[in-house]
Amino acid sequence: MSVAGCGTHTAQLLDRNGATVAAANVLTEVEWNRVLDGTSAARALIQPDGDCCGRLGNVGSWRNRLVLFRDGQYVWDGPVTSVTWSLGEVEILAEDISVWLGDRVPHESKSFTNVDLSEIAQWLIDDAFAPDDPGHKVKVIGKAGISGSRSYTAGVGQSGDHLDQLAEAGIDYTVIGSTVLLLPETHLVSVGRLSDADLPDGLEVSDDGKALVTRWIVEGSDDSGVIGSDGGVDPVYGLHERYVQMTEITDTASAVEAAKARRRTSAQVPVFIDTQQVTISPLAAIDVPNLVPGWALDITSSSTCRKVTQRLKITGVKVTETGGDETTPGTESVQVQVAAAATEVA
CATH class of the missing domain: 3.30.1920 (Phage tail proteins - 2 layer sandwich fold)
Structure with missing residues (x-):
């Protein structure tokens, strides 16, 4: 049975062509997240050993990728955006592949007339990567179910901003590794269940x-x-x-x-359940790699005055592991943020 809070991470730094630049043999801290309709980030704190120091000295922003594995399973991947070298440690910061969209513009003028928003989103992403592709994929989980007409002009506006505007008009996106997933806002497929027993420190329910x-x-x-x-x-x-x-x-x-x-998504006051300050119990039967924003969790809680028994969309995931060394695994924490769509609050 898969559980939260008991995973061990490893990390690699790769060149753009996939060749290994350095392996993090002593990974003292690691943190990665996933977000809905945005760019996720990761952080790795590495203690150099052997010839690893020289290799890590060659790591650079945008030239290399940080790839993370949890219990041997691929969970996060993205370009390095900052490196800090200090005495006895190297800190690597990275963002997922969608960060490139903020540095790209449309490369051809294109007009769409009454087409599904997922088709427009896929074109925006593919066009942004067309001149220089670090290895992206687009997977349409489901059509948006909303049609529209849009027009884009070559060289005008950032591709990431254009995609975010589509996300505000009826489609969701999230990034797993090198793949951008496109899915309808109505997508509510459950990947697990949490109750008060899985949240021993309690949780916070709020409306905005x-x-x-x-x-x-x-x-x-x-x-x-x-x-x-x-x-x-x-x-x-x-x-x-x-x-x-x-x-x-x-x-x-x-x-x-x-x-x-x-x-x-705004017609009623939305309700959010936030465990960002609360770690899911290590005994919770949750498969962490399957916690993907855009999917859902079935939440049952009576620990606050606002009782909840509902399928809620995952909007954010944060996983950290600290305190490990060459012989002792670190302590992992898994946090998740879920929200009720406004249409479901009533």
Whole structure:
């Protein structure tokens, strides 16, 4: 049975062509996370031994990748973005492959008319990596189920920003290793179950009133002049309006769909369950590599005044291991953040 909190990590530093630059034989600290609709990060603190020091001296940002394994299973991979050498240790910071999208722009002009958002997202990613590909893959778990029209101009805007705007209009993405997963916001496939027994230190349940918007207004490109809206006065919460311009939108129907997608996730005060300050019990029957943002956990808790029995979407995962040496494994902690979609709160 797989459990949380009992894993041991190893790390490798690879060249862009996949060749091993250095192995972290003495990994004293490691931390990695996964996030929904964003770029995850990892940190490895290495104590050089033998000829490892010389090899680690050649590690550089963007030239190399940090690859992490948990109990021999591949769990995290991404380009090195910072290296710090100090007496007796080397600290490696890295981000997942989507960090490249923040340094890329569209390389050709492209227009889409009434197509599923997953198709647009895949094109944005593939186009961003086309001139220089560090080895990405795109896997469509499911269509967004939301169609729209978008227009992109070569050299205008960062590809990562364009993808984030699509994520706000009805599609989710997450990164595992070198693969960008695209999935609908309605994806709620469970990968495990947690109860109060699995959270011995308790958990925190909160609602976020600042996230409430009952009416969205979305304006398209300046040239199109289109505006779409959805929602209005809520009988419980009153009127909370928000305007945003999405310059890649080219027609009214797409602006309306974008407004509807935003209202679906903000029309009621969302409830979050956060274990970021609480470690999941090492005895919890959770397969850590399967904790992927965009999937879900079945949560049952009566430890707070806000009782919860619900399938909730994973929005973040954080795994750390500290205190290990050549002969003694470190102590691992696994933390997860889940949230109820606004449409499910009622």
